[in-house]
Amino acid sequence: MRARPRPALPSRRGLLLGGAALSATAALSACTSNESNDSDDSTQPAAQPASDKAGKPVTIGFAGPQADHGWLNAINEQAKNRAKTYSDVTLEITEGSNDTAQQIGQIETLINKKVDVLIILPADGKALTQVGLKAMRAGIPVINLDRVFNSPQAYRTWIGGDNYGMGLNAGHYIGEQLKDVRNAKVVELAGMDNLELTRQRTQGFDDALKNYPNIKKVARQAAEFTVESGQAKMAQLLQAESKFDALWNHDDDQGVGAERAIAQAGRKEFLMVGGAGSRRAMDAIKADNTVLKATVLYPPTMAASAIDLARALGQGKGVGGLAELEIPSSITLYSAVVTKDNVDDYLSTGFR
Incomplete structure (x- = not known):
């Protein structure tokens, strides 16, 4: 999954939010039927263009480790600031902890609150795999941020750096x-x-x-x-x-x-x-x-993108810019090299 660097992704607004996905039945029919269609339009459109218009309200739970490092603090700020741009998003964010048992407890509290989607940056991916599985089994899709769980069954989508x-x-x-x-x-x-x-x-x-x-x-x-x-x-x-x-x-x-x-x-x-x-x-x-x-x-903007993905999942949307009706199971961000020649392009992403 991380064996090679990936090409640069499109901008978040152009990539992450698509229109409402077609129903599974309609999608299956469009893909498999050999019968002629009375309509002149024999193909179904993929995800609709990205839109920031308010839609179905979504409560997103966010649990990460303690922000004792500049990058981790930027992760939290990126998530908070991105959530504020959506009038239909409510963000439930934990205090964060590097203690495995405490972070598990914080996540279980979010599960009990029945949030619509969970974003988890585990202090220890292996140790928190079981609570990711618990959320998924409770019907709460999990976005695994950066440090990966041991089992792909513990998350719906992984997004992180390379x-x-x-x-x-x-x-x-x-x-x-x-x-x-x-x-x-x-x-x-x-x-x-x-x-x-x-x-x-x-x-x-x-x-x-x-x-x-x-x-x-x-x-x-x-x-x-x-x-x-x-x-x-x-x-x-x-x-x-x-x-x-x-x-x-x-x-x-x-x-x-x-x-x-x-x-x-x-x-x-x-x-x-x-x-x-x-x-x-x-x-x-x-x-x-x-x-x-x-x-x-190693962009902390991945947390903002995780908010975009969580909103899309909570509203049943796909990914604008791709033909698929569902968001990908993993997204690896590109590790660009910032030099004097291109630093002005990246200054706004620099964390403090």
Whole structure:
């Protein structure tokens, strides 16, 4: 599902909200009948064009982990702000927790309230699979946001970022910048190694570098997605490697600490590529006065898109721009590389 980067998706308003779906009986008849039709129009239209007009009221439950990180805080804000744009949407949002049992309890409360649709970003996808199944069995469609459940039966639709593609695109960007450098050296400041997403980002990066035989990854440290860990682990990398040509940092929040360590060491012989797409990183890229030259997106706008999908599910709508009458079972967002050349296009998506 995440083995390769996907092409960029159309805009959310053009993609996610379609008109009311045809009934199952009518759709089946239109697709399978061999009999002639008395009408001149022998084909049925697919989903109608997107519309923001108010429709059937929909109550959406939203449960995520504690917003103790810039990206997670942006997830919550994207969901809240998107829901406010719809007069027919009521958002029931939990406080968020990194404690598995507490998050399960919050989700069960939403199930008991009989919300129309649930959006869940699990603190731990494996541990929360059963509560996703419980919601689905109760007739509440679940949108699994980002961290995937263990069973596809636990959700109706998954939407999230492309961790493998994130590393792949970072690697290709660095590769192209260093393709004419003889015996180029790169280092990696990863995230938490106990998370599958970190392993996927590293794998994508390593696979991209295989296309550049002149480049060798000489060191790697795993941090914890915090400023403090980024600074400490980057200091270790700088001490271990007296000279290198590029740094791939998985996360812009821990990148704040990494840049502090770099400044303290007085190092500037290399280029740095960040990850996730914070506004601070984009501002630095635009100013072009530090080693940070690019960041690879992991868009928190996925939460806004999840609201769009939940509204469509609750109103029985399809997806505008596609021929299918139902929304897809999974949507993987593209990990664009933001540089000085295109940063103005992405500034509005940068999280703080």
